[in-house]
Amino acid sequence: xxxxxxxxxxxxxxxxxxxxxxxxxxxxxxxxxxxxxxxxxxxxxxxxxxxxxxxxxxxxxxxxxxxxxxxxxxxxxxxxxxxxxxxxxxxxxxxxxxxxxxxxxxxxxxxxxxxxxxxxxxxxxxxxxxxxxxxxxxxxxxxxxxxxxxxxxxxxxxxxxxxxxxxxxxxxxxxxxxxxxxxxxxxxxxxxxxxxxxxxxxxxxxxxxxxxxxxxxxxxxxxxxxxxxxxxxxxxxxxxxxxxxxxxxxxxxxxxxxxxxxxxxxxxxxxxxxxxxxxxxxxxxxxxxxxxxxxxxxxxxxxxxxxxxxxxxxxxxxxxxxxxxxxxxxxxxxxxxxxxxxxxxxxxxxxxxxxxxxxxxxxxxxxxxxxxxxxxxxxxxxxxxxxxxxxxxxxxxxxxxxxxxxxxxxxxxxxxxxxxxxxxxxxxxxxxxxxxxxxxxxxxxxxxxxxxxxxxxxxxxxxxxxxxxxxxxxxxxxxxxxxxxxxxxxxxxxxxxxxxxxxxxxxxxxxxxxxxxxxxxxxxxxxxxxxxxxxxxxxxxxxxxxxxxxxxxxxxxxxxxxxxxxxxxxxxxxxxxxxxxxxxxxxxxx
Numbered sequence: 001x002x003x004x005x006x007x008x009x010x011x012x013x014x015x016x017x018x019x020x021x022x023x024x025x026x027x028x029x030x031x032x033x034x035x036x037x038x039x040x041x042x043x044x045x046x047x048x049x050x051x052x053x054x055x056x057x058x059x060x061x062x063x064x065x066x067x068x069x070x071x072x073x074x075x076x077x078x079x080x081x082x083x084x085x086x087x088x089x090x091x092x093x094x095x096x097x098x099x100x101x102x103x104x105x106x107x108x109x110x111x112x113x114x115x116x117x118x119x120x121x122x123x124x125x126x127x128x129x130x131x132x133x134x135x136x137x138x139x140x141x142x143x144x145x146x147x148x149x150x151x152x153x154x155x156x157x158x159x160x161x162x163x164x165x166x167x168x169x170x171x172x173x174x175x176x177x178x179x180x181x182x183x184x185x186x187x188x189x190x191x192x193x194x195x196x197x198x199x200x201x202x203x204x205x206x207x208x209x210x211x212x213x214x215x216x217x218x219x220x221x222x223x224x225x226x227x228x229x230x231x232x233x234x235x236x237x238x239x240x241x242x243x244x245x246x247x248x249x250x251x252x253x254x255x256x257x258x259x260x261x262x263x264x265x266x267x268x269x270x271x272x273x274x275x276x277x278x279x280x281x282x283x284x285x286x287x288x289x290x291x292x293x294x295x296x297x298x299x300x301x302x303x304x305x306x307x308x309x310x311x312x313x314x315x316x317x318x319x320x321x322x323x324x325x326x327x328x329x330x331x332x333x334x335x336x337x338x339x340x341x342x343x344x345x346x347x348x349x350x351x352x353x354x355x356x357x358x359x360x361x362x363x364x365x366x367x368x369x370x371x372x373x374x375x376x377x378x379x380x381x382x383x384x385x386x387x388x389x390x391x392x393x394x395x396x397x398x399x400x401x402x403x404x405x406x407x408x409x410x411x412x413x414x415x416x417x418x419x420x421x422x423x424x425x426x427x428x429x430x431x432x433x434x435x436x437x438x439x440x441x442x443x444x445x446x447x448x449x450x451x452x453x454x455x456x457x458x459x460x461x462x463x464x465x466x467x468x469x470x471x472x473x474x475x476x477x478x479x480x481x482x483x484x485x486x487x488x489x490x491x492x493x494x495x496x497x498x499x500x501x502x503x504x505x506x507x508x509x510x511x512x513x514x515x516x517x518x519x520x521x522x523x524x525x526x527x528x529x530x531x532x533x534x535x536x537x538x539x540x541x542x543x544x545x546x547x548x549x550x551x552x553x554x555x556x557x558x559x560x561x562x563x564x565x566x567x568x569x570x571x572x573x574x575x576x577x578x579x580x581x582x583x584x585x586x587x588x589x590x
Contacts, residue, residue, distance in 0.1 A: 019050065025284035040092070044291040045298060047092045048256075050276050093295070093413070095189055095255040097276040098149065134251070134270075138439055139244040142262060142269040151278035183261040185230075185242060186277065187249050190412050190446070191222045192242065193290055194283065195230040208286060214293040216452060218410035223448035241268030248273055250444045255412050307480055308453070309368050309473060310361035310404035314340055314354050314461050315379075315582070316397060317386040324397065325386045327355035336360070337375055342397070353397055355379070355388075357463075361404065365473035366556055372469060373586065380583050387581040390463040391431040398440050399461040401472070406453025408480045415444040415456070417486050421543045422475045423458045425536050425571035429468065430460055431579040464577045465585050471567035474560045478547040487542055533572050540568040 019029070019037060027039045039048040134141045179200055186194035197205045207230055213219035220227050224243055231239045245259035248270060257275035261268050279287065317325035327339045328351045340354035357379075359371035379388060393399035403422075408414065423443070445457040462472045479486065547564055551557045 021279055021281040021284040022050075024281055025288050027284070027288060038094075041288040041291045043297055044288075044295045045092050046291050046295040047094050048097050048291075049094050050097050096253065097256050098254075134248060137247070137442060139247060140241060140267065140269045141248075142271045145270060146272045148258075148272055148274040150276055151274065180263040180265070182271070183238075183263070185245055185259045185261065186256075186283070187246055187259065188256040188287065188290060189294075190246070190250075190410060190415065191294075192224060192228060192230055192246075193222075194286060211289075211293070214290055217406065217408065218448045218452060218454040220448045220450060223410060223446070223454070225448050237267060238263075241270070245270055247442055247444070249275075250412065250415070305407045306363065307405070307407040307477070308361040308363055309365070309477060309480075310406075310453075311357075311359060311368065311372070311473075312402045312404070312455075313357045313372070313390070313463055314393070314399035314401070315357065315463065316353070316389045316393060316399060317355055317383055318389060319386055324353050324394075325383065326351040326353045328352040330383055331355060337378060354393075354399060361406070364556070365470060365477050365560065368473050369466075369470045372463070373466075376463070376582065376586050380587070388583055389579060390461040390582060391577075391579055392441075392460040400440060400457060401459045401462040403456045403459070403472070403476050404449065404451075404453055405456065405476070405480050406449075406451055408453075408483070410446065410448065410454045411483075412444070414480065414483045415446060417479050417483055418456050418476065419443045419458060420539050421479050421486075422456075422472060424532070424539060425568055426459050426462055426468075426472065428532060428536060428571040428574060429464070429567070429577050431464065431577050463582060463586075464580075467563060467566060468577065470559075471563040474547070474564050475543075475567070478543065478550055478564070481550060482546045485546060533574060536568065536571045540572070544568075 019039075022029070022039055027041050029037055029039050037050045039050050040046075131141055131145050134145075181200075182198045184196040184198075185192060192209060194208045195206065209222050209228075209230060213221035216222065221229055224231070224239070224246060226232065226236060226239050228239075231242055241261050245261060249255075249257055249259060252273065252275070254273075254275050256277070257273055258277040259270065260272040260274070262271045277283075315327075317327060317330070319325060326344075331337050331339060333339045333352065336358050338356050338358060339352035340356045341352070342354050343350045343352055357372060357375045359368060359375055362368040362371060376388070390399065390401075403418075441458055441460065443458060447455045447457060449455055456476070459472070463469050544565070548561060551560045554560070
């Protein structure tokens with residue numbers, strides 16, 4: 001039976017430093033030892049972990065390091081020795097609103113451990129390495145990047161301090177030229193909810209995402225897209241900067257927070273991340289209404305919504321001598337078999353070199369896989385004298401394998417699960433010499449689509465074999481169908497996923513040399529690959545019982561389970577796929 005005890009509002013006002021706006025906005029609260037606050041809003045199934053300490057993970061204890069979304073139950077809190085009043089949130093989903101203190105960050109499985117002073121020092125060094133990692137990914141991080149907790153600077157990475165220019169007013173310096181505007185974005189579980197703009201004259205303009213989009217599974221007016229109403233007025237460059245801001249929030253293991261951007265004549269830069277954010281009363285009320293609309297409290301059994309899967313899969317056409325055959329010479333831009341938007345300049349004009357397959361959506365992995373077979377057969381017929389290649393592409397011409405999902409809400413939780421259970425094993429199978437990272441293939445990369453679903457963009461083109469393609473659709477289907485039953489990702493897993501998917505398995509190691517290796521294309525060391533294989537094995541052990549139960553009573557049970565097992569097995573053993581012409585693979589297997 002669910003516990004009902006809560007700390008009363010007056011206690012929240014007296015004891016919860018910085019939480020007064022939440023009490024006035026109608027939030028309820030519970031408190032664990034050490035000043036760890038759990039905030040809930042009436043009518044919502046989500047609880048906010050508003051604390052310097054991490055929330056309980058799926059193992060029922062308080063881990064070191066910050067955590068991602070997860071489910072909490074009464075037994076978890078009893079096992080951890082936390083305040084029993086936290087049972088009010090039993091069975092609810094947590095959104096993590098705070099990163100760990102620096103001392104705990106240093107003990108999260110990466111870097112040195114030691115006493116408090118040593119831990120804080122190691123934590124600051126880790127923040128500096130993390131910022132270096134952001135820059136290696138191509139994110140526009142300002143020379144002085146700061147992490148703030150509740151409006152107070154926690155750690156700054158100052159390279160060459162100059163005159164201070166900062167929207168939050170906490171004294172963090174930024175190496176800037178002529179300041180045009182500063183922006184503050186408020187992200188909640190992947191959605192851009194609110195925007196604030198400051199110009200040098202002191203004018204402040206605020207706006208929020210339209211409430212009509214709050215309940216949609218993956219609205220382009222709520223999640224990042226060039227058409228988002230909070231981004232569209234400022235052009236494509238601002239959209240790219242906002243995309244980078246969201247990626248930093250995701251990489252830090254957060255589910256919500258402020259990100260500050262600054263605009264100069266040189267472009268946009270990331271200036272600060274604030275978690276937990278110091279909300280005022282109007283912002284707290286806005287957040288409460290959003291949580292109730294976006295995550296309503298479910299009563300009884302919720303009917304299963306139809307899940308549709310689609311894909312757009314990019315390929316290269318090559319002559320026997322290795323030269324690229326531009327896809328635009330053989331295929332139109334639009335249609336089921338078309339061309340990607342990437343263009344190259346030729347003497348006789350611009351051409352589109354990358355071929356893109358756009359099969360119609362299907363309700364099962366088998367249906368989608370059959371459509372891809374049909375489209376590939378047509379490609380082979382129309383280009384008989386050119387090889388067709390998948391994988392990560394060639395330098396200057398990366399190729400991706402984007403998975404479309406609709407009928408399931410877009411959340412950071414689902415994206416992190418897709419990273420762990422789909423993209424992690426795929427990355428260990430990619431043919432050598434890929435050219436997608438660090439520009440493409442970022443963990444949790446997504447786009448909201450006009451059909452109301454979303455596109456998961458992290459993997460490379462996975463048509464390297466019929467078995468691999470089928471297994472990817474099976475795994476994505478299983479994750480999307482079972483997202484509420486899968487475990488949450490801990491900090492170590494989130495960081496490891498970021499390091500892996502960017503080709504830098506030691507991305508947060510002491511040496512920091514993996515950034516140079518990743519950018520030069522040398523890839524991770526053998527030690528890093530072993531650690532990643534162990535992580536993939538752990539992911540397989542987590543997911544396999546889920547897809548066994550999900551598929552056991554279906555007509556395709558044997559084929560689905562065998563395909564998923566085979567992909568994980570090959571990834572654990574490091575059996576990278578060779579870069580081969582798809583014609584011989586798909587014709588032979590057909």
